[in-house]
Amino acid sequence: MSDTLLDVRHLSRRFDVSAPWLNRKIEGKDKVYVNAVKDVSFTVAKGKTFALVGESGSGKSTIARLIVGLLEPTEGEIVFDGTSLARGLRGAEARRLRRRFQMIFQDPLASLNPRWRVVDIIAEPLRVFEKTMNDRARRIRVGELLTLVGLSPEDGIKFPHQFSGGQRQRIAIARALAANPEFIVCDEPTSALDVSVQAQILNLMRDLQDEFGLTYVFISHNLQVVRHMADEIGVLYLGRLAEVGEAEALFATPQHPYTRMLLDAVPDIEMTGRRRKKVEGEIPSPIDPPPGCPFHPRCPFANERCRIEIPGLTRRGVQAAACHAVEEGRI
Amino acid sequence: MSKPVLSVRGLTVEFPTRRGLLTAVEDITFDIMPGEVLGVVGESGAGKSMTGAAIIGLIDPPGRIARGEIWLGEKRIDNLAPDEMRKIRGRRIGMIFQDPLTSLNPLYRISRQLIETIRTHLPLSESDARKRAVKLLDDVGIPDAARRIDDYPHQFSGGMRQRVVIALALCADPEVVIADEPTTALDVSVQAQIIDVMKEICAERGAAIMLVTHDMGVIAETADRVAVMYAGRLAELGPVASVIKDAKHPYSQGLMGAIPKLGENLDRLVHIPGSMPRLNAIPQGCAFNPRCPKVFDKCRIHRPAASEIEPGRRAACWLYPEVT
Ligand SMILES: Nc1ncnc2c1ncn2[C@@H]1O[C@H](COP(=O)(O)OP(=O)(O)OP(=O)(O)O)[C@@H](O)[C@H]1O
Ligand SMILES: Nc1ncnc2c1ncn2[C@@H]1O[C@H](COP(=O)(O)OP(=O)(O)O)[C@@H](O)[C@H]1O
Ligand code: SF4
Ligand code: SF4
Ligand SMILES: [Mg+2]
Ligand SMILES: [Mg+2]
Numbered sequence: 259m260s261d262t263l264l265d266v267r268h269l270s271r272r273f274d275v276s277a278p279w280l281n282r283k284i285e286g287k288d289k290v291y292v293n294a295v296k297d298v299s300f301t302v303a304k305g306k307t308f309a310l311v312g313e314s315g316s317g318k319s320t321i322a323r324l325i326v327g328l329l330e331p332t333e334g335e336i337v338f339d340g341t342s343l344a345r346g347l348r349g350a351e352a353r354r355l356r357r358r359f360q361m362i363f364q365d366p367l368a369s370l371n372p373r374w375r376v377v378d379i380i381a382e383p384l385r386v387f388e389k390t391m392n393d394r395a396r397r398i399r400v401g402e403l404l405t406l407v408g409l410s411p412e413d414g415i416k417f418p419h420q421f422s423g424g425q426r427q428r429i430a431i432a433r434a435l436a437a438n439p440e441f442i443v444c445d446e447p448t449s450a451l452d453v454s455v456q457a458q459i460l461n462l463m464r465d466l467q468d469e470f471g472l473t474y475v476f477i478s479h480n481l482q483v484v485r486h487m488a489d490e491i492g493v494l495y496l497g498r499l500a501e502v503g504e505a506e507a508l509f510a511t512p513q514h515p516y517t518r519m520l521l522d523a524v525p526d527i528e529m530t531g532r533r534r535k536k537v538e539g540e541i542p543s544p545i546d547p548p549p550g551c552p553f554h555p556r557c558p559f560a561n562e563r564c565r566i567e568i569p570g571l572t573r574r575g576v577q578a579a580a581c582h583a584v585e586e587g588r589i
Numbered sequence: 590m591s592k593p594v595l596s597v598r599g600l601t602v603e604f605p606t607r608r609g610l611l612t613a614v615e616d617i618t619f620d621i622m623p624g625e626v627l628g629v630v631g632e633s634g635a636g637k638s639m640t641g642a643a644i645i646g647l648i649d650p651p652g653r654i655a656r657g658e659i660w661l662g663e664k665r666i667d668n669l670a671p672d673e674m675r676k677i678r679g680r681r682i683g684m685i686f687q688d689p690l691t692s693l694n695p696l697y698r699i700s701r702q703l704i705e706t707i708r709t710h711l712p713l714s715e716s717d718a719r720k721r722a723v724k725l726l727d728d729v730g731i732p733d734a735a736r737r738i739d740d741y742p743h744q745f746s747g748g749m750r751q752r753v754v755i756a757l758a759l760c761a762d763p764e765v766v767i768a769d770e771p772t773t774a775l776d777v778s779v780q781a782q783i784i785d786v787m788k789e790i791c792a793e794r795g796a797a798i799m800l801v802t803h804d805m806g807v808i809a810e811t812a813d814r815v816a817v818m819y820a821g822r823l824a825e826l827g828p829v830a831s832v833i834k835d836a837k838h839p840y841s842q843g844l845m846g847a848i849p850k851l852g853e854n855l856d857r858l859v860h861i862p863g864s865m866p867r868l869n870a871i872p873q874g875c876a877f878n879p880r881c882p883k884v885f886d887k888c889r890i891h892r893p894a895a896s897e898i899e900p901g902r903r904a905a906c907w908l909y910p911e912v913t
Pocket of ligand 4: 838905908
């Protein structure tokens with residue numbers, strides 16, 4: 259067993275999506291909340307890739323933002339290398355921990371300051387975390403980082419808009435690597451990219467992981483990409499973990515009916531002749547989720563218990579699924 | 590042999606700009622047979638949508654068809670007057686776009702949009718058109734169609750809206766449907782449903798489909814033949830199983846290898862260096878030559894035409910001698 263680097267415990271995040279106070283008073287409406295993330299627990303081992311998959315609105319980005327501290331959890335806690343991040347870290351300790359993790363977003367253009375030259379964008383974390391570094395050393399380091407991600411040091415004088423989508427994602431990766439982090443949260447890092455460019459970035463991310471022993475939380479809605487990258491996978495549905503487990507096993511023997519359905523929906527690009535099972539229905543609104551198991555309106559195995567009782571995660575070997583039918587041995 | 594329902598010959602689309610002429614689509618030739626599904630695949634900016642827009646006569650000015658011909662059965666349609674083209678669009682050619690809200694007016698009930706479109710193209714009474722509309726909604730899998738037909742678009746989910754758009758595209762029994770990324774905006778679990786519905790309902794009515802997408806998986810499951818586009822040009826065209834399992838053009842080979850697949854666990858994906866050129870920087874000779882692992886001298890100077898390399902297969906690459 260490898261060491262745990264990140265431990266996410268019973269994490270929940272609720273958002274207030276009510277109409278403004280005055281409208282509520284006039285129309286006599288209650289406050290409306292959406293549980294974007296509900297009671298999610300998982301651990302990420304050092305040097306490994308933990309992937310979160312789920313369809314839109316399932317809570318992937320919210321978990322990413324909770325982990326890197328861009329959002330506060332409503333409940334639960336996040337423990338990074340033995341230290342709880344929940345208690346509002348301050349001063350030197352916060353800075354020491356913060357520099358150890360970074361985040362990469364789907365849209366690199368939105369996350370790169372358009373008025374800054376690339377060299378300044380990549381140097382920014384160095385200014386924050388390496389206060390003693392002089393200008394010359396910083397310039398050399400930026401050049402190294404650009405080379406590392408497959409760009410050239412001369413590219414540093416350009417602005418983000420002068421690059422293609424894939425090159426911009428390389429710049430975002432170089433910036434994320436600047437402070438020598440151990441842990442990177444990647445939210446749909448290749449979803450905005452074309453397949454040939456996506457392959458370049460995925461290859462680069464794996465090379466960097468091998469070279470620096472990086473740990474990734476990798477978020478994607480694309481199961482093929484997740485299959486390629488992940489050691490462990492968590493499947494989210496309406497803010498809850500439906501299934502979590504070792505990647506190989508989860509793809510070979512999916513337990514939860516939703517995981518099975520997602521795998522069935524992946525187009526058969528190898529043209530093996532595999533027949534897709536028909537998938538029914540769509541994701542319900544997260545504002546008004548179904549009672550009991552959130553998947554029950556679409557689930558072919560749903561029964562009375564499923565409509566009332568929320569299933570907890572039951573572990574079976576290297577997999578765990580939140581499903582009554584799995585727990586009862588019905589499927 | 591039956592005649593193609595749609596025939597595109599040497600289609601070239603240009604945009605005059607201040608900095609010169611940009612060629613978005615260059616010398617594209619293909620046929621679609623009655624009832625056939627032709628997939629058009631390629632990365633963003635490859636010219637897929639522009640090819641579709643040219644066929645339905647909806648290129649934004651100052652863009653224009655500079656060369657080539659488009660034939661719908663026996664009728665040449667690339668040079669029609671706008672109001673003549675409007676009669677064909679919706680009647681003989683149906684359209685499905687990525688975002689259902691570009692086809693549906695949010696202010697009108699579904700019933701009004703369907704009935705109006707049906708009556709524009711077919712000589713039916715209001716009540717017969719309504720019956721036809723309900724039947725169509727039922728066919729595309731809208732539960733309780735007779736009641737839901739009077740809802741507004743926002744009362745439907747994304748997948749249901751796309752079903753309505755499919756019904757709208759098919760309401761006058763067109764011979765060919767141009768579907769541009771019809772599932773791209775939808776969730777994974779809904780994509781397969783929509784593809785199934787589209788394919789079934791077109792097959793029932795004998796409508797051919799030109800399916801434009803960047804998703805090779807969708808093509809693999811849906812298309813009979815596939816055209817691979819690169820930098821505005823046709824790289825390869827052939828039966829879908831042949832192109833997927835035995836791509837000939839180095840770009841299609843790279844594209845297939847770059848897609849992660851569920852059935853294999855590779856350390857590295859095939860790496861095509863660089864990215865597709867911008868329209869103002871398409872290299873001389875073969876547009877793919879700066880990224881091609883098999884490039885040789887001729888490729889940098891002369892542009893290969895998409896010529897027949899095997900019966901039923903074409904590729905634009907100097908590696909393959911034309912069969913005659
Ligand atoms: N109004 C315009 N003026 C100039 N160039 C244009 C215009 N519209 C499209 N183009 C260019 O034409 C080329 C082909 O565009 P098109 O939209 O057909 O690509 P596509 O393959 O559909 O890409 P995507 O998958 O991103 O939609 C692109 O390089 C695009 O930038
Ligand atoms: N700041 C916010 N305010 C209100 N609702 C939010 C906010 N952020 C996320 N949500 C809601 O939380 C749910 C999960 O969102 P998100 O994590 O962004 O999903 P994903 O990234 O998987 O698409 C969605 O229903 C979304 O609308
Ligand atoms: S708990 Fe019931 S409804 Fe939920 S996934 Fe399992 S069988 Fe289906
Ligand atoms: S023509 Fe030359 S450069 Fe173009 S794809 Fe063929 S081998 Fe490669
Ligand atoms: Mg997201
Ligand atoms: Mg397009």
